[in-house]
Amino acid sequence: MKYRILLLVAAVSLIAAACGGDSDPTTTTAAPGDGGTSAAPGEVIDIDFWVAFSDEARLGFAEDRAAEFNTKHPEYNIEVTSFASYNDAFDAAVLAVDSGEPPGIIHFFEAATRQALDAVGADGNPIFKSVTEAIAGRSEILGEPVVLDSVVSAARDYYTVDGSFYSMPWNTSTTVMFNNMDMLKAAGVNEPPETWGDVEDACEAIMGMADAPSGCITWPNHSWFVEQSLGQQGELLGNADNGRSGRATEVYLESDGMLNYVGWWKELADNGYYTYTGLQRDWDGTSNAYIAEEVAMLIYSSSDTTFFDENTTFDNQASFMPRNEDVAYVGNLIGGATLWMLDGMDTATQDGALAFMNFFSNPANAAAWHQLTGYVPITQDAVDLLQGEGWYDESPNSKVASDQLAAAENTPASLGALLGNFVGIRDVITIAIEDILVNDLDVATRMAQANEEANKSLSEYEQLYGG
Secondary structure, rough: HHHHHHHHHHHHHOOOOOEEEEOOOOOOOOOOOOOOOOOOOOOOOEEEEEOOOOOHHHHHHHHHHHHHHHHHHHEEEEEEEEEEHHHHHHHHHHHHHHHHOOOOOEEEEHHHHHHHHHOOOOOEOOEEEHHHHOOOOEEEEEEEEEOHHHHHHHHHHHHHHHEEEOOOEEEEEEEEEEEHHHHHOOOOOOOOEHHHHHHHHHHHHOOOOOOOOOOOOEOEEEOOOOHHHHHHHHHEEHHHHHHHOOOOEEEOOOOOOHHHHHHHHHHHHHOOOOOOOOOOOHHHHHHHHHHOOOEEEEEHHHHHHHHHHHHHOOOEEEEEOOOOOOOOOOOOOOOEEEEEEEOOOOOHHHHHHHHHHHHHOOOOHHHHHHHHOOOOEEEEHHHHHHHHOOHHHHHHHHHHHHHEEEHHOHOOOOHOOOOHHHHHHHHHHHHHHHHHHHHHOOOHHHHHHHHHHHHHHHHHHHHHOOO
């Protein structure tokens, strides 16, 4: 309920206001609603950019790109502020707009899309502006080419709502499996498992070895993996085509796809194949178990592909996320985040923000971001650049996520859901799965309880924002 309450505060008191600045006479700030204002000669326009990364590599990338843009466009000063998580950035953004000092550009994860679209000021107008509307058909802004038309289809389709890009895609991932091929081959398994049955067979062989690891496979207990499996199986998480043909007013946590996946997960745990670290959303614990060779396989975000390539001492091979062989494969969906732009900025400030967002994901920068992390290259131009440079020949694991997303059908199931209070609903699912794994609860019974709780949460949200 945390996000519903925060957005209620936002709806009552948030005011679309200036981009944060200080009282330095050499700077200007964005005046809301002043569509014709431009910077006076010699003045610098400050634009705050809030990033939900705090690690040196990813935050450093954002800071370096901001510095490059500022040098190229000395009339602007993009100032990067770091937050430890998407949740922290989201919470801080609500408070900042409330106080009248919001950032011009905010980094939100995909689960916040519905909330961001619904956030309005005291005047009832949206807090954020569609970047499609702001670009207004231009092919370049302040000399920076517009990259929206080149955004890869998986991200383009997820973030297009009512025919408009509301935010600018940046870091996009999907779930892939990392395989310790040394261990798999020692057990007589020569290829990464493709299906649930393949995983079970591989785990039986691995755990039967004399020097078997403590477990066979792991992944974080996070609802995102459930959502991925629903997409694979062609199942919807919410009604109204996953919230894409209208507002979702109901979620389906008792669907066949849901029960199939959670039941398989529990069976792996019951057989001693799946290692649960005992913590929800334990990204570090699961990745550490894989690196330490405590498990042979790790289902994880593709965003850390480079990390695993650089930090494993064994033959690390990426593959598609294993699927349910009993149903036709539909497709995996994306994770990650986009950049949202504040509404109400003056023309000069808005153009500076737009120019920076397009510069940030130009082919060279998008390619470099992919190589640094493992997030998919966000534009086709970046993919072409990497292909031409021979990057995928050098680093075949880096292509797996893009190939998996390209293999998906364009359906509401494989696009993923747009839900009100999605973060809270994810927590309901995650807690239910922990109960099932730790307390040996019946899958159908516990997911029925979760379904009731999640739908209550969504109903309360829709009463506020559903119109």
